[in-house]
Amino acid sequence: MPTYELALLLRNMPKPELKTSLKRISHAIFDCGGIIRNIENLGFRPMPYKSTAHGMTHKEANYFIFKIDTPTKAVIDLKEEYKRDVDIVRQRFFKVKEEERKACTLEEELLPPAYREDVQKMIQIGKTQVNRFTYKFKYNSGLDYYPFQK
C-alpha cells in the first residue's frame, strides 16, 4: 500500500460536530482497508481566497492533514465519498515520494554557455540537421524545373 497525504479543509463548525465528522472521515479510510499513520491539525484560520462548496461560501476553514496508507484503487472511492460530504470544503490526495539527495548543480549552470553540457548537446543535434536558413535548392538534382513556388 502506497503512502498518501490527504489535505482536508473542513467547514467552520462547533467542536463536537468537528469530532464526529473527523471520525466519519477516518472510518471511511478504515472501511476501504487503509490505515492512518498520522493526523495533523493546523488549526482554524482564514483561507487565502474564498471558495464555494455545497452551496455555501467559505472564507475560513479547519485545516487538517491525514497521512494514510491505502490501496491505490480505494483512493477514487474515498475521493468520491468525501466529495459528497457536506462538511468538507476541499480535499486533495497526493502520493508521498521519497526525494533522493543529489548534489547541487549550480556551479555547472553558471558556466558560460559554450562550457555547459546541455548547450553542447544542442550544438551536436543542430549539426545533424539541415539548416533551413542557409539551405539552397540544388538545380542539378535531376528535376528540370524548380519544384516550389519562387
Next chain:
Amino acid sequence: MKMALFKSFFARQMLSTHQAVLSTIRTQSSNLKPDPDAPVEMENPFKKELKQCILCKLNIDPDYKNYRLLSQFQSPYTGRIYPRHITGLCKRKQMQVEQEITKAQDFAYMPYTYKHKIFLKDPKLFDPENPVRSHRF
C-alpha cells in the same frame, strides 16, 4: 725530521677521518632529508569554493506546509513565482519550489495573486532588481 714526519702523518690521518665523516653525513642526508627545494605535492590552494544554491547549502526540501518559506519566492506585487535567474537556485530546487508553490496554492495554503501581508517583512533571500543573469525584458 722526526717532527715533519709526524706532522705529515697527522695531516693524512685527519684528512682520511674527515673524508670518512663527510661520506657518512652524505649517506645519511640522502637517506633521511630530501631536497628542501624540491616541489611539494599539495592541493591547489587557489581553488575556489564550490558554489551551491541556498536550499542545497542548508539542506532544505521545499514543502507545501512550509508556505512561509515558499512565499519568499513569490512576488509581493503579483504573487507570481520568481524565475531561476532571480532566485539563484539550482534547476532541481527551483523545480521543486515551483511544484510546491502550485500545490500550496491549490490546497488553499497560499494565495495566487498576492503575498500574505504577515510575510511581507520577511528577510529577502535575493534582490529581484539585481538578478544573477540579466532579465530578458
